[in-house]
Amino acid sequence: MSRAAQQPPAARPTLEAVAARAGVGRGTVSRVVNGSPRVSAKARAAVEQAIAELGYVPNQAARSLVTSRTDAVALVIPESVAKLSSEPYFSDIITGVSAELADSDLQLLLVLVRDEHERERLTRYLAARRVDGVLLVSVHQDDPLPELLERLELPAVLSGRRSAQETLGYVHADNAGGARAAVRHLLSRGRTAIATVTGPLDMEAAAARLAGYRQALDEAAVPADEGLVAHGDFTEHGGREGMRDLLARRPGLDAVFCASDLMAAGAMQALREAGRRVPQDVAVVGFDDSVVARHTEPPLTSVRQPTEEMGRLMVRLLLEEIARPARLRRQVVLPTELVVRESA
């Protein structure tokens, strides 16, 4: 087909063109576009009309070049373990982040980091300051990214923290408190041999959940039994394996607290294999209260953390830090809540 009628994709109008049409200078147009108050009503009206008539949209690259802002933030997800879809936690964070960002004029860059190579790419990218700030989720203790962010003096907010001495801003849930509530609930239902499947302990969230589990037992004067502690990795597979271990070591257990819903789902599979009924023989509690919790059979009692709200809050903290970088980093802990269903 002839493309003779093809017109050069309609060269976009520039600031200059708008200025000419409105009969004002470039400076005035720029002031209107950027919402400066130092513009007369008359000039403003003329400029706004010219903008509308020409369909002017500012060129972000030109703006960036001179302001050295990018009006974009990156959400970095280390996808070390599994796929995004099996971790509803990430999806909920994304939803919250995106929602909160929609009200600002920032764009959301999604960066999944699968391997070393991709981490290097990200490093170069951040060094080039191609974003104004970074949201980092699922932080591990030895994760090199937080340090990089500090070195680059790039505004950043974590979900989770490296340790209790975290220097960057962060948002996380009351992991210890949630775990405590879960175990207390099991105790109150008369369970006595309560096991746990932990998350990866190089993540503070996982360590805190284990600590909460221990506290609750301690409070109730239940003697500690390391045989009742299995280590998982937040995944379904890890939950299944952990549960099998536990059943082998302590066949008499009558409850298990899993540090994620996915692990709880895996644990329930292992229990079913072993012929144990949930909750009659073994009560199960998860953590996250993600969609998975509603799809297990029986539905899973779980510790709800406000994941989406955490995403929103991360954005708010990040915007604050971008606005005034020197300030002390804010660190926020959100409450959790036990959602009781049939599994416990």
Next chain:
Amino acid sequence: MSRAAQQPPAARPTLEAVAARAGVGRGTVSRVVNGSPRVSAKARAAVEQAIAELGYVPNQAARSLVTSRTDAVALVIPESVAKLSSEPYFSDIITGVSAELADSDLQLLLVLVRDEHERERLTRYLAARRVDGVLLVSVHQDDPLPELLERLELPAVLSGRRSAQETLGYVHADNAGGARAAVRHLLSRGRTAIATVTGPLDMEAAAARLAGYRQALDEAAVPADEGLVAHGDFTEHGGREGMRDLLARRPGLDAVFCASDLMAAGAMQALREAGRRVPQDVAVVGFDDSVVARHTEPPLTSVRQPTEEMGRLMVRLLLEEIARPARLRRQVVLPTELVVRESA
């Protein structure tokens, strides 16, 4: 706290600085950075060393300004229905897109469009050509975005299509074929009163699945019965409602094909409420083979579509189109596969 020691965040070196250090001109550095072959080995080595020594990273804004490329693509997800986390389909697309993009040097912008206001924001954004291309998923028949993309002559690839006459490039699964396979499977197991819960019929994928269902019954000379067709919206809630309707209208049904796994999960809840056993009384088949399928009780037989691969393929098509825009748009249909589990 005193910030006396505060140093200006280490002004990043420019092309010019590299050129000076390497003892060459700006042009040569630019050629090296952009991989032009027209550079002598000697000059190249000198430049590369200077780059390493200075830690030079090109300024993307400056580059963009002159090339009018952005090296970014947007993945647009109309989040009309529910949350991201309850739709594993989207997560898998994201995973695939991100993986494929990692090998190119493009960035992924994630844009969730929740309402009219956010759509307008996106429209302005696209008009400003702040991305080199767009991936659009979950396309509805009356969706204004595809038309906008055509008008803007912005490279774009859809997942799903508006109709069989789609003019834009797209990738989708063999929806009709998958549905046919599902229903044939049910027929082969001796089911005779096979119902279906459809997706939103303004999406071609949903319409095609319904068509496939009808074809399979037709081939088997099973008389059509509109009472066995309920309309859902791909969500769990829709599946539950649809199933209740079906049970009310045709209590004798012995199988149901649901156009999504989520609806199948909802349908199974409704069946349980009604005291029907799955699969003994009613066999259930879903569509997507998402993580949900493995978490239902019993595990769900489902039509697998290669969602992640679809994401990757969308990126490949988009890159092609960005490279040479005038070409005919490629349209690809990927095969589906029935994964048999215990629900049917």
Next chain:
DNA sequence: CACACCTGTGGGAGCGCTCCCACCGCGATG
């Protein structure tokens, strides 16, 4: 009535890059 001061304005400079043209030196060619 001279002066300072404030609001609103125009436009030069310059952000860091790519594009392109001019030019250099060399070996091959007539």
Next chain:
DNA sequence: CATCGCGGTGGGAGCGCTCCCACAGGTGTG
């Protein structure tokens, strides 16, 4: 021996914007 071609090179121009300085014109003060 003059001419050409060609790989390799330097650097001017310019992308579209913001920043900032200079300046116009009005208002208020001594």
